[in-house]
Amino acid sequence: MLIEWLKVRVSPELREKYIRTDEEIWTAFLATCPGFLGKEVWINPYRPSEIIMVIRWASREEWKSIPQDRLEEVERKFDQTFGDAVPIIESGEYQVRKFPSTQANS
Secondary structure (H helix, E strand, C coil): CEEEEEEEECCHHHHHHHHHHHHHHHHHHHCCCCCEEEEEEEEECCEEEEEEEEEEECCHHHHHCCCHHHHHHHHHHHHHHHCCCCCEEEEEEEECCCCCCCCCCC
16 A cells, blocks of 8 residues: 655635545545545644645555546646645655564463
């Protein structure tokens, strides 16, 4: 599994509108893409302008197979609906590692 990690900054007054619009447009679109496993939105109680999005993908290949023109189309729709462009200020990509649990045998 792969994690796409995004951080955006939006004014605190627009935070809930941003989250709702993101769910209605971006998350709805991603749900139609092969390999999309889910998405979480994290808010920082000490920094109300900070939003973290954690998107889970089955594989990097499926994530990166989304056509660029579709991504641009969804971005335009989001910007038109939200009314303003919100830049991604940080992003990352992480692999999920799981190790077998070890139990001490008595």
